[in-house]
Amino acid sequence: MNLQWYPGHMTKARRAMEESLKLVDVIVEIRDARLPYASANPDLKKLGQGKKRLLVLNKADLADPAVTAAWEAFFRAGGVEALSVDSRSKNQAERLRKQLDLWAAEKSEKDAKRGIKNRPIRVMVAGIPNVGKSTMINSLAGRASTKTGDKPGVTKGLQWIRLSRSMELMDTPGILWPKFEDETVGLHLALMGAISQDVLPLEELAVRGIRLLEETYPGVLAEKYGLSRTEAYEMLQELAEKQGFLKKGSVPDTEAAARRLLNDWQAGRLGRISLEKPEESEE
Ligand SMILES: Nc1nc2c(ncn2[C@@H]2O[C@H](COP(=O)(O)OP(=O)(O)OP(=O)(O)O)[C@@H](O)[C@H]2O)c(=O)[nH]1
Numbered sequence: 001m002n003l004q005w006y007p008g009h010m011t012k013a014r015r016a017m018e019e020s021l022k023l024v025d026v027i028v029e030i031r032d033a034r035l036p037y038a039s040a041n042p043d044l045k046k047l048g049q050g051k052k053r054l055l056v057l058n059k060a061d062l063a064d065p066a067v068t069a070a071w072e073a074f075f076r077a078g079g080v081e082a083l084s085v086d087s088r089s090k091n092q093a094e095r096l097r098k099q100l101d102l103w104a105a106e107k108s109e110k111d112a113k114r115g116i117k118n119r120p121i122r123v124m125v126a127g128i129p130n131v132g133k134s135t136m137i138n139s140l141a142g143r144a145s146t147k148t149g150d151k152p153g154v155t156k157g158l159q160w161i162r163l164s165r166s167m168e169l170m171d172t173p174g175i176l177w178p179k180f181e182d183e184t185v186g187l188h189l190a191l192m193g194a195i196s197q198d199v200l201p202l203e204e205l206a207v208r209g210i211r212l213l214e215e216t217y218p219g220v221l222a223e224k225y226g227l228s229r230t231e232a233y234e235m236l237q238e239l240a241e242k243q244g245f246l247k248k249g250s251v252p253d254t255e256a257a258a259r260r261l262l263n264d265w266q267a268g269r270l271g272r273i274s275l276e277k278p279e280e281s282e283e
């Protein structure tokens, strides 16, 4: 699998983010709780050196709760503040707000000691495409202050949002690194819709997804769709037949089946599934 995907707006966004980093006190890195390893942006760790860093495992409502708890423990053991949330929920966003408020208060105290006029704490919200950055900001702000959408690449430029007199947030476009050296990373991102699915033939993506599911959550597809086959491509054909996705001459439309399967999976209709466990990855 050779995924080369780096739209022009990302190159621009990355440069603009590097520039703005000088102004920022805190980086909130949003990752997908279902794939905390693949959804990390290696750039951010580098760019964020010397700043406070908060790791958010978002879309936790779609991830396996036991696995998410293990990830939180894993990050905290490594000295990283980590929180898992469903960022569509205002209540859950509040937990994040508490941590940010704490840092804002610390900063204000420090500024006072040094006799500097206190300015609001500036927080950059960053992460890969479609992970929920804008949604998180809207929940924190209590209003639709930035555009969200169920596809990668919705936010195109940097945008400051004032939360209160003591805090400003910056929404950023999702960025990825130009090339996936690690094939599994690309596969996991494509499966969860973080990168455009056009980069791979849909059926190939679904077949690989089925194999992963069968390894980690065996029987989940048989149960959901009433499948009896066990080979991945045959399962896709059977799914097409069951759903009535047929082409001319009653040939199963495996592409339509693949689309259905991936949509169901991404939307959580196969249950709460995590693709990555901490012991299999390094931070
Ligand atoms: N189930 C679930 N869906 C979420 C959560 N957070 C965001 N979403 C959905 O994920 C999709 C992407 O959300 P956005 O906030 O636009 O993502 P983004 O990271 O700003 O994306 P870009 O601007 O394209 O980089 C939207 O359909 C949201 O409703 C969450 O915690 N749980």
Ligand SMILES: [Mg+2]
Pocket (backbone or CB within 6 Å): 133, 134, 135, 147, 148, 154, 155, 172, 173, 174
């Ligand atoms: Mg956005």
